[in-house]
Structure formats: C-alpha cells, structure tokens
Amino acid sequence: xxxxxxxxxxxxxxxxxxxxxxxxxxRRLDAVLAHCQFILGPEVAELEAELARxxxxxxxxxxxxxxDAIQIALMAEGIGxxxxxxxxAFTYTATAEVPLVLxxxxxxxxxxxxxxxxxxxxLETRIAAVRAAGKLRARALIGVDLFGQPADWPALxxxxxxxxxxxxxxxxxSFGATLHxxxxxxxxxxxxxxxxxxxxxxxxxxxxxxxxxxxxxxALYRSLRTHGEGTTRYEVLRTxxxxxxxxxxxxxxxxxxxxxxxxxxxxxxxxxxxDQRLGxxxxxxxxxxxxxxxxxxxAVLLRDGAARASVQAALRxxxxxxxxxxxxxxxxxxxxxxxxxxxTLPVSEDLAERIMALPIHPDLTEADLARICDAVxxxxx
Ligand SMILES: *Cc1c(COP(=O)(O)O)cnc(C)c1O
Numbered sequence: 389x390x391x392x393x394x395x396x397x398x399x400x401x402x403x404x405x406x407x408x409x410x411x412x413x414x415r416r417l418d419a420v421l422a423h424c425q426f427i428l429g430p431e432v433a434e435l436e437a438e439l440a441r442x443x444x445x446x447x448x449x450x451x452x453x454x455x456d457a458i459q460i461a462l463m464a465e466g467i468g469x470x471x472x473x474x475x476x477a478f479t480y481t482a483t484a485e486v487p488l489v490l491x492x493x494x495x496x497x498x499x500x501x502x503x504x505x506x507x508x509x510x511l512e513t514r515i516a517a518v519r520a521a522g523k524l525r526a527r528a529l530i531g532v533d534l535f536g537q538p539a540d541w542p543a544l545x546x547x548x549x550x551x552x553x554x555x556x557x558x559x560x561x562s563f564g565a566t567l568h569x570x571x572x573x574x575x576x577x578x579x580x581x582x583x584x585x586x587x588x589x590x591x592x593x594x595x596x597x598x599x600x601x602x603x604x605x606x607a608l609y610r611s612l613r614t615h616g617e618g619t620t621r622y623e624v625l626r627t628x629x630x631x632x633x634x635x636x637x638x639x640x641x642x643x644x645x646x647x648x649x650x651x652x653x654x655x656x657x658x659x660x661x662x663d664q665r666l667g668x669x670x671x672x673x674x675x676x677x678x679x680x681x682x683x684x685x686x687a688v689l690l691r692d693g694a695a696r697a698s699v700q701a702a703l704r705x706x707x708x709x710x711x712x713x714x715x716x717x718x719x720x721x722x723x724x725x726x727x728x729x730x731x732t733l734p735v736s737e738d739l740a741e742r743i744m745a746l747p748i749h750p751d752l753t754e755a756d757l758a759r760i761c762d763a764v765x766x767x768x769x
Pocket of ligand 1: 453454455456479480482483532558560561581582583584594595596
C-alpha cells in the first residue's frame with residue numbers, strides 16, 4: 389500500500405540544519421558582504437586555522453573543491469604520464485578522474501567485502517603486478533575513507549613506505565571521523581577533503597581543503613591554487629590552476645563547524661538505531677575497528693540486484709528515499725574501462741549490484757527512523 393498521508397522523509401535536510409544555525413550564519417554572511425573580499429578573504433584563513441586544529445593537522449589550505457584538492461596534491465608531486473596511481477575501484481569518480489586528467493594511469497584495487505574500504509592485500513598484489521610489468525612507475529596511492537569510515541591507514545602507510553609511494557587520503561566523505569583515537573587528516577602525506585553541500589561538513593557551493601604536516605607541501609599547495617604564483621602576485625613560478633576557496637563558503641563552514649560535533653553525534657545515534665532495528669533483516673555496515681564514522685552514507689546490502697530493486701520500489705511507495713552508491717565500479721565505467729587491465733574486482737562488482745543507502749542526517753526524528761525501519765523490515769520481509 390502506498391503512503392499518501394505523509395510527505396516523504398528527506399534523504400538529506402539542509403533546510404532544518406540551516407534553521408539551527410540561522411543567527412550565526414546571517415552574522416557571518418553579513419560580515420563578508422560588508423568587506424567584499426569574496427575570494428581568499430579573512431574567513432578563509434580563519435577556517436584554515438579552525439580545520440587544522442579540528443583534525444590535528446599542521447597545515448590546512450582551502451581550495452575550490454574536493455576534486456581540485458586531489459588535483460593540487462598530485463600536481464605538487466609532479467605526477468603525470470607514465471605514473472601509476474593506485475586507488476579503490478569502489479569510490480566516487482573524482483578519485484580516478486584526477487590522475488587521468490594529469491596523464492597518469494589509475495590502477496584499480498578491490499575493496500573489503502565487510503567494511504567497503506580498500507583491500508590492503510589486493511593493493512600489494514596490484515603494486516607487485518605493476519612493478520613486474522615494468523611499463524609504469526608505481527608513484528602514488530590514493531586511499532579513500534569511504535562512506536564516513538576510515539581506511540586502514542597504518543597498513544596503507546606501511547605498504548606505501550615499502551614501495552616509496554606518495555600517499556593521499558581522499559577524506560571527501562569522512563571529515564570528522566577518527567581512527568585509533570586520532571581524527572583523520574594527518575595519516576597520509578597529504579589529505580584532501582570536500583565541502584560539497586551533501587558531505588558531512590558541507591558548504592553552500594563547491595569547496596575543499598588540503599591538509600599536510602609538511603610546510604613545503606603547504607607552500608606548494610598555496611602557490612598551485614593561485615596559478616602557481618610566487619611571493620608576489622605577478623610572479624608565476626609553475627603551472628597551477630584557479631583553485632581558490634570563496635569567503636562566503638568559508639563563512640558558511642565556520643558557522644556549521646560550531647554545530648559539527650553535535651551533528652556527528654546525531655549521525656552516530658541514527659546509525660545505532662538502524663543497526664539495532666535492521667541488523668536481523670539485512671546486512672548492516674560493519675564498523676572499522678577502533679574508529680568513529682562521520683556517517684556520510686549508511687549502506688546496507690540486499691541479497692541481489694532484483695531484491696534491491698523491489699525493496700527500493702516498496703520503500704519509495706512508503707515515502708522512504710534510498711540511493712545507490714555506487715551502481716557501477718569505476719573500472720566498468722565507459723570513461724575508464726579502457727584504462728583498466730582487465731583484472732576482475734569481484735567485491736566491487738558484487739557491491740555495485742546489491743548495495744543501497746538509507747537516509748542519514750542529524751535532523752531525522754524518532755518518528756522518521758521508526759517509519760524508515762518499519763518500511764525496510766516490511767519490504768525485506
Ligand atoms: C565528493 C567526493 C570527491 C569530490 O569532491 P568535490 O568537492 O565534489 O569535487 C572526491 N572523492 C570522493 C570519495 C567524494 O565522495
């Protein structure tokens with residue numbers, strides 16, 4: 389039976405969030421409108437300091453998007469043609485797009501079937517294969533912290549060190565997560581995050597940031613985000629890009645940072661509610677040991693693709709939205725499959741068939757959660 393009596397549950401509720409920060413947000417935006425330094429204004433420097441403190445990194449450089457953050461990090465290492473960049477096949481397209489834009493070759497690695505994070509044993513296999521083939525230089529590893537949870541950074545860093553790889557943490561989905569008691573942001577040589585509006589810490593437009601412990605890298609990132617500028621504006625030292633962060637986005641983020649810890653706690657409460665109510669009905673997400681999640685996405689697994697399609701339809705009829713991250717692993721995407729060496733990545737391929745995301749955000753009410761879980765239990769039945 390279709391539920392026509394109630395409006396659908398919002399998959400994400402940015403209006404409710406805006407109402408919670410309304411006064412501070414208005415004050416912040418008015419300040420930008422008063423000084424009119426719209427790009428790299430004082431809010432950007434203030435935000436960089438706050439974010440660095442939040443995640444325990446020495447340096448933070450605000451940039452124009454998560455994708456541009458990844459690009460600047462790889463440009464700073466001079467990564468380009470002939471270089472292999474290892475990354476998971478089960479992630480958002482931007483992770484693989486950037487190496488290709490720079491002329492490098494993405495080498496896709498499978499993920500763990502329980503946590504969905506990059507499979508460290510398979511990474512070793514892939515590195516060995518690239519070395520044995522002798523066509524590409526093994527240069528970099530982009531570890532993605534998928535869906536809010538951390539990748540296994542101690543293991544990834546050890547592998548990277550053995551093979552002399554630059555490590556980049558793609559933290560776009562997981563800013564605010566912790567691993568072994570430490571916030572993510574300083575586990576890799578550099579960390580890139582995104583402030584796309586739907587991310588756990590989202591702006592009102594595009595934005596991103598880079599974190600590093602290295603002063604030299606931070607200086608390079610600042611130069612690269614402004615067309616490779618030197619110490620004066622019209623000295624061009626290197627080929628860079630237009631990768632700057634807007635003051636208005638920084639103002640929004642400063643305001644949202646004031647409620648971010650309580651939002652993380654609220655997301656965790658939603659995840660626990662789902663774990664308890666749905667754990668017997670379907671496969672709920674496995675937690676990465678000794679970590680906390682930013683819960684960008686709460687993804688469950690259905691029996692197969694047909695079961696997923698029918699559950700999604702049943703939930704839609706009950707006003708419960710779902711989404712699929714990701715319906716196709718990157719090595720099967722038309723844009724990337726010619727770059728792939730043909731290795732099957734069975735876990736990524738299987739997840740794409742069966743995975744389904746439920747709404748998770750800080751403004752879900754008890755009533756929303758009960759409604760969602762009742763509908764899921766009935767649909768899986
Ligand atoms: C969102 C996302 C990006 C890109 O961030 P943008 O700010 O949208 O450019 C990169 N990697 C992952 C894993 C993402 O989820």
